[in-house]
Amino acid sequence: MRELIAYLANGQTFLADLPEVALNIIFISLGAVVLVTVCAVLALVGVYMERKVSAHMQDRVGPMYVGGFHGWLQTAADALKLLLKEDIVPALADKKLHFFAPILVFGATLATFAVLPFGRQYVMSDMNIGILYILAISSLVVIGTILAGWASNNKWSLLGAMRSAAQVVSFEIPASLAILVIIMAVGSMNLGEIVSVQVGGIHKWLIWKFFPFNFLAFIIYFIAALAETNRAPFDLPEAESEIVAGFHTEYSGFKWAAFFLAEYANMFMVGVVGSTLFLGGWSSPFGDFMNSGPFQVFWIFAKAFGLIFVQIWLRWTLPRVRVDQLMYTSWKVLTPFAFVAIIGVGFYMIL
Amino acid sequence: MLFNFATALVFLIFGGLFVLLNLGISRILQARNPHPVKLSTYECGELPEGESWIQFNIRFYVVALVFLIFEVEIVFLFPWAIVFKDLGLFAFVEMMIFVFILLVGLAYVWVKGDLEWDKPKSVPAPEFSAGHEQTELTEAVISQERGKETI
Numbered sequence: 292m293r294e295l296i297a298y299l300a301n302g303q304t305f306l307a308d309l310p311e312v313a314l315n316i317i318f319i320s321l322g323a324v325v326l327v328t329v330c331a332v333l334a335l336v337g338v339y340m341e342r343k344v345s346a347h348m349q350d351r352v353g354p355m356y357v358g359g360f361h362g363w364l365q366t367a368a369d370a371l372k373l374l375l376k377e378d379i380v381p382a383l384a385d386k387k388l389h390f391f392a393p394i395l396v397f398g399a400t401l402a403t404f405a406v407l408p409f410g411r412q413y414v415m416s417d418m419n420i421g422i423l424y425i426l427a428i429s430s431l432v433v434i435g436t437i438l439a440g441w442a443s444n445n446k447w448s449l450l451g452a453m454r455s456a457a458q459v460v461s462f463e464i465p466a467s468l469a470i471l472v473i474i475m476a477v478g479s480m481n482l483g484e485i486v487s488v489q490v491g492g493i494h495k496w497l498i499w500k501f502f503p504f505n506f507l508a509f510i511i512y513f514i515a516a517l518a519e520t521n522r523a524p525f526d527l528p529e530a531e532s533e534i535v536a537g538f539h540t541e542y543s544g545f546k547w548a549a550f551f552l553a554e555y556a557n558m559f560m561v562g563v564v565g566s567t568l569f570l571g572g573w574s575s576p577f578g579d580f581m582n583s584g585p586f587q588v589f590w591i592f593a594k595a596f597g598l599i600f601v602q603i604w605l606r607w608t609l610p611r612v613r614v615d616q617l618m619y620t621s622w623k624v625l626t627p628f629a630f631v632a633i634i635g636v637g638f639y640m641i642l
Numbered sequence: 643m644l645f646n647f648a649t650a651l652v653f654l655i656f657g658g659l660f661v662l663l664n665l666g667i668s669r670i671l672q673a674r675n676p677h678p679v680k681l682s683t684y685e686c687g688e689l690p691e692g693e694s695w696i697q698f699n700i701r702f703y704v705v706a707l708v709f710l711i712f713e714v715e716i717v718f719l720f721p722w723a724i725v726f727k728d729l730g731l732f733a734f735v736e737m738m739i740f741v742f743i744l745l746v747g748l749a750y751v752w753v754k755g756d757l758e759w760d761k762p763k764s765v766p767a768p769e770f771s772a773g774h775e776q777t778e779l780t781e782a783v784i785s786q787e788r789g790k791e792t793i
Binding site for chain 1: 665667668680682702705731734745
């Protein structure tokens, strides 16, 4: 990004006359607009994919009519429909917080997109603490969830928000510990550097390093990330058979759609972070073959969508866990195993 | 570095603006037809009973506390992990001692039963049974009370 800005500032265009601060703001804003669009489109693709995959897993065909070919415009039509829906705010709700919650959830989700590396050159903000930043910002999402549950003044919403908070904080521990394994192996929190040690083919991916400890860390990270994004089988905060729709019971129209978009954008974020840390990120699995420029974007999207497919697959395969099973999984299984992985990698690196 | 964080801030703002913009569009397009019944709090079709901002289970608080302890520990582990390659054995031994102390803490919480969700070990006996032998009736009341706690 910086190189691009410097290049344009030195060029012969009218942009050269602008002060550098203005130039920076313009380009960051442009990047943000592009990624907002990408984020929204990705969410639509994700919802369509979820419906199609789940349909085929259940021997159905899913949406088939809207847009002609296999109902590919179905989710766009749904989004349009949600824009036309009446926005109902319960009379007893805390109206300001009720309004603010979806904005915070989507804003925080999009803020994580700023550091995701889509290629060697395609990263908006190449922070040296990239992965720590992602961990920190994704905790903001749960604040939005609690706001939503509290502001709705509805028992189901409050219960859903409580569950969500307990679940997210519980699973943040194993997720952070699993990420720590990668930081130990690489010696950096910069996502670009983490990818660059994995360039050169499938055998250099960090998931194979220090076998089986990094593999264990990948499994722990993936399970914890599922729980952190409230995906099945850990979707207790919105368990419809128990607490109606959980924290978004009182949301309708586009406010509800914002939660939905954020959920699917988060799934994509988990896919990108998971593949960046463990599966080589934007680097090609075949060494130098197809490893230049735009192909890097292709690879990161392919890997991320692969992981999204696994998330959808798990959702339609496993039944929802109970709250006590959830806590058991986090504190008594994942956390001790994450410590085992850290100590194991430590031993490997010392020897 | 400041540039990178400014980018992140701009992203946060644009995410919010995107939702605001769409809410504005939605406000123009949507049908608005409010009705007192429609605006009432949803409670499965019944009229809402009592206060919604209820007292919540104490176990959420315990989980938050345990989380806090471990999160602070992980904050200390992050800088250690970055320089681990350079410092080698010394850093490893040092950190193993630190991790061991915290694992003792985890074991303590585990044995104490604070990680159990269904049956907390530390439910105090209700006042009315103090000094008396527990009758079947009080036991039934206690089990009922425990049933209520399960969320």
